[in-house]
Amino acid sequence: MIREQVAVFREARPEPPLWWVRFEVSVPPAAGRFMLADLAGPVRIPLFAAAIDPTGFAIMAPPGHPATHLLPGARVAMLGPLGKGFRIENQQRLLVITEAGRLPPLLPLLTSTATTTLVVEAATRARLPSLHRIPPTVELHTITHDGSAGHTGTLEQLLDADSPVRESLRWADCACFSCEPARYPALARSVRRARMHPSADFAQALIEVTMPCGAGACEVCRIQTRSGERRACSDGPVFDLLELDTDG
Amino acid sequence: MIREQVAVFREARPEPPLWWVRFEVSVPPAAGRFMLADLAGPVRIPLFAAAIDPTGFAIMAPPGHPATHLLPGARVAMLGPLGKGFRIENQQRLLVITEAGRLPPLLPLLTSTATTTLVVEAATRARLPSLHRIPPTVELHTITHDGSAGHTGTLEQLLDADSPVRESLRWADCACFSCEPARYPALARSVRRARMHPSADFAQALIEVTMPCGAGACEVCRIQTRSGERRACSDGPVFDLLELDTDG
Amino acid sequence: MIELAPKHKYGLPIQHPVMPAAGVFGFGNEYHDLIDETVLGAVVTNPVSLHARKAARGPRFMTHGDHFLVHTGLPNPGLKRVLKEHRATWARRSLPTIVHLIATTPPEVAQAAQLLSGIQGVAGLELGLDDGAEVEAACAFLEAAREGHHPILVRIPFGDIYPLAEALAECGADALTLTAPPRARLPLAPDTEHDTEGLLLAKGRLYGPALMPLLLHQLARWIPRLAVPVVACGGITTTDAARACLELGAAAVQIDAVMWKRPNLLTEIAKELSNE
């Protein structure tokens, strides 16, 4: 069952290396859910909220994204909110783990009422996101592959080693991931090694794949899970991370 | 031999029912010649000057024309000036005859040093162009099909009847036409009836057809003349009107 | 009333000449809240096979200007599962459901057609052939599909109208869908890992507005010599284009992947045509 909404474009301003683009809409998408917007191109484009407020939402988009070319007041046809987002109700200690470039759709999680720890991984210091969108109450761990900031190594290495990152996974009530989907099987195994019996949805992972229809019709967004193929657009795009461990 | 120029878009402002759009360019097109501009769409678009000045030219374009969507300072690749324009050097008494909607490319003729008479035909008064682009020195005759302004009838009728329009054709040194191309054979015959032995190029007619290449390569712009097929883009788009009397 | 299967004992009457193409509308009522189905002639389901099929590996979607390539591998959970999940929707629907059957093997197609025979709401089958199918093979698939009692539409691959259309009409197809989208390939960005054949090319079927003028040419050429109704499919995105198909003699039109961008287009075109 799909809702259609008309969003109004309000502003786009550079927030290097991205743009901050805000829309007004009656029902904005919660963290991990998305809108399919009729912007440029032959199919709609999924928009994940980087910030949600009572009158709308904002995305963070790369330069050149069609949302950055709108004129103020432009009306944009959107389908949604679509999909299943992060399920973090009643969680006390939230852990958010992300590659630097994939942080924006997780930003709304950082303003939840829970005690939150954020782990951000980047190749090098210059790739780390600017800190001003991260609330001061959030405990921040950074990881760089070259050691130019924070912990040295990869997410997998730090989750498997005796590190504060692994420690935060031990203590969390819920861990939300946003990484390149090919890494999830390995990350799922790291989670298993750190937590003896993780409950269902203890670890949740956002999968960003192409979603042309958002309606479960086109079958482009199929992904493999332990219990068979699922559609990112309607069964996800947030999945139980352990379900994504298809290698194991 | 084709020149390539980069034009700079300077302004677009509404001049109902058209828009006035000005470009800066080193070599602007003379009256009846054109530029092929790389705007929207899969082929270039011919632009005829409605005004020419030392630093550029202006066109008058309908609302929605891609030139009205440019941002100030936009650089537009243009080929040209292309084609053969109006040949009015050393003419004392110039007569300009046009359908109301086809007046803009003839506007530069009205500011020539010659004594100029302008005949504009429209279906009804509301379709006549605003007068402010017509210099006060120009003698103006209007024709409306319904008689709501000026002479009543069609151009052909007035050229064939004993009318001031026919009179101006009798006295002119040169007559420049801009009409629906299908009318030219009949108009050529009217000219022959009004003038005993019109010289070559006494009557000149602008033919506006689709010109995708402007280079004589695509053969889309072919038109029939008394001496065989010619290309509007390179043999025209201004032709000797009497050459267009292919029915006779 | 439009009869899509005039030679079939039960026929396949539809009230309106517009329907979604196979693969764009899902199996059930995914678009229920957006689309007023009552202005449509029928609903064509996503492609289904007797047994479950998995999604294709490698790139499944790639844009190219206004066009795009889709390569899904026709994944589906198999006919039994689809029936379990969606037969209630088909039974409730006030208009015919046409089930699109993938031509995997003739025995599987025959079994699927039989399974579908008693299903309420299903008024016909559309058989989807692979590209380059030979005439005898295609006719064998058609034979198999006819082992159920439904009228059969055969969806002809874009490049195979010439060998297949007349032959299938003669072998007993009740109607033909012209056409499935053409096969195409696109260069992949050099850093892509998925590389289908040593070369960096994505494979798939091409969708987009350029298909429409190609379709109109084929309809003009082929409809006059086909003795069965033709359902037009390919790049139709305007009422003008849909009307042109009907004026060329098509009995109905299918709206394809443009639906994902403009879900309302399907009913807009249907309404505009029915007001004429």
Place this chain on the structure above:
Amino acid sequence: MIELAPKHKYGLPIQHPVMPAAGVFGFGNEYHDLIDETVLGAVVTNPVSLHARKAARGPRFMTHGDHFLVHTGLPNPGLKRVLKEHRATWARRSLPTIVHLIATTPPEVAQAAQLLSGIQGVAGLELGLDDGAEVEAACAFLEAAREGHHPILVRIPFGDIYPLAEALAECGADALTLTAPPRARLPLAPDTEHDTEGLLLAKGRLYGPALMPLLLHQLARWIPRLAVPVVACGGITTTDAARACLELGAAAVQIDAVMWKRPNLLTEIAKELSNE
């Protein structure tokens, strides 16, 4: 050095793999001031016939999004007049000129090929077939073209690769151009006077970016089974696309009507490929 006619006694060697397609570059040096011809492999002329041909009546050009239809009727002043006006340009040119010959009738083609035999600068002929040509007719045209002494490329219609490509390679074509643009039709605005068949449809050949992925598919399918060089043509607008054609085994590429919008693209692609 690329040999386009390895089986021909004189051959048709070209230095670079990029050239304009027939019908986009004119007969002579229309683009002289814009285009550095020295980076090209050859220049293909506009289509020419023995006798003059007039332009088609009715609409000749129509856009459809990023695509357009062209229907000119292949007007040209006849070979003798073309020779008179352009042979000096061909003789002066430092690279081969390939004359595109319209397959009107075999005797006319034979006479045209003979007339072209002694002409300086002309290194080969490209024979343009009509759509739906039968194999025997196509081979008869090829025979006729071979009555001159030039190597013959045959340009295959988009829809006819299957019956024609292998047959013509066997009948002695030195190379094949894959493909001419496809036939297509578009609804005309209802007020248009030109109405080709009671219905408001414009006819023509379709040009635009969607042809490229369709071309790549055909090249991947057909080049492996063709024993002669293939020149790729259709919707190539980027160096990536040109490179993909070459990697699929094409000997050269032709750039088509995109040239009218971006005349420099021809040499840009040529230069980028030659720097690799």
